[in-house]
Amino acid sequence: MxxxxxxxxxxxxxxxxxxxxxxxxxxxxxxxxxxxxxxxxxxxxxxxxxxxxxxxxxxxETNYHDAALTGSATGQTLDVTAVDFGEVVIGAPLYGPGIPAGIYVSSFGTGTGGVGTYNLNAPIAPVSGDLFAGTGQxxxxxxxxxxxxxxxxxxxxxxxxxxxxxxxxxxxxxxxxxxxxxxxxxxxxxxxxxxxxxxxxxxxxxxxxxxxxxxxxxxxxxxxxxxxxxxxxxxx
Structure with a gap:
C-alpha cells in the first residue's frame, strides 16, 4: 500500500x-x-x-489497527462476508495465502468497514478464506x-x-x-x-x-x- x-x-x-x-x-x-x-x-x-x-x-502518537476478515477476492474486488475484529479502511494492505505483496484496498464498494465489497488497487487471482488488513498510524x-x-x-x-x-x-x-x-x-x-x-x-x-x-x-x-x-x- x-x-x-x-x-x-x-x-x-x-x-x-x-x-x-x-x-x-x-x-x-x-x-x-x-x-x-x-x-x-x-x-x-x-x-x-x-x-x-x-x-x-x-x-x-502511534496507534495500530488490525483487522481479521473472512471472505474472497478475485480480480479487483474483495468480498468480505464476516469481520472477526477491526474494520476495513481505505489504504489498508491485504494479507493472506495467495495474495501478492502490494495489494491494498483502494476504495469502498458496498462495504464501509465491515461486511460488503471493496475495490483493490490491482487484479489478483481468486483467493478465499481468512484474510487480514492491518495498518500502523x-x-x-x-x-x-x-x-x-x-x-x-x-x-x-x-x-x-x-x-x-x-x-x-x-x-x-x-x-x-x-x-x-x-x-x-x-x-x-x-x-x-x-x-x-x-x-x-x-x-x-x-x-x-x-x-x-x-x-x-x-x-x-x-x-x-x-x-x-x-x-x-x-x-x-
Missing part, C-alpha cells in the same frame, strides 16, 4: 480560507500565493495565503504558520479583524465545525509592507502570520502475529 497522510496542505488552507471568507467584508477574495502566471484578483481588497513554516509540537502534532498578505484600501482594518478573531473562541468553534484535526492557535501583530505590483504601482498591504495546529496522521502497512510459537532449547 502507499503511505498516506490524512490531512494535506490544501485541506489546511481550505479551512483557513473558509474562515477568512466568513469574517471579511463581502466581495473580498482569498487566494493561495506562489502561483505562476496568475494575475491579482480583480477586486480592490483581497487576501493571499502562503504557508511558510511547519514545526513539530510533540513526539509522534503515526500522528505528529504540528504548528503550521501561514503568511497572510492583506491587500487593498481596507487592508489595515481587515488585518486587525483577522488578528483579533484568530485568537478568539469564535475561530475555535468555526474551525471545529470544519474539521477536528485543524485548530487556530494565534496570529502575529499586523505590520505594513507596501507592495509593488506589475504596473510598478505601490499598493497598500498589511501582513501577519496565522498560526494553526494541525494533526496529520500518516498510515503505513502493518502485519500482526496471530499466534506465537515458542520452542525450548535444552541447555548443554
Amino acid at each position: 502507499p503511505t498516506t497522510i490524512s490531512l494535506t496542505e490544501t485541506q489546511i488552507l481550505t479551512v483557513l480560507r473558509s474562515f477568512l471568507l466568513a469574517v471579511l467584508p463581502s466581495g473580498t477574495e482569498v487566494v493561495r500565493g506562489q502561483t505562476n502566471r496568475v494575475p491579482e484578483p480583480i477586486g480592490p481588497d483581497f487576501v493571499v495565503m502562503t504557508p511558510i513554516m511547519r514545526e513539530r509540537l510533540a513526539t509522534n 503515526a500522528m505528529q502534532a504540528t504548528r503550521v504558520t501561514v503568511q497572510i498578505d492583506v491587500h487593498g484600501p481596507l487592508s489595515g482594518d481587515n488585518a486587525q479583524l483577522i488578528s483579533t478573531l484568530l485568537r478568539s473562541d469564535y475561530a475555535c468553534q468555526f474551525f471545529a465545525d470544519q474539521r477536528s484535526d485543524v485548530a487556530p492557535l494565534y496570529a502575529s501583530d499586523p505590520r505594513q509592507a507596501p507592495f509593488l505590483n506589475g504596473e510598478k504601482q505601490i499598493e497598500t498591504r498589511w501582513t501577519l502570520d496565522a498560526v494553526l495546529q494541525a494533526n496529520p496522521v500518516v498510515t503505513t502497512p502493518q502485519q500482526f502475529a496471530g499466534e506465537v510459537v515458542i520452542d525450548l532449547n535444552p541447555l548443554p
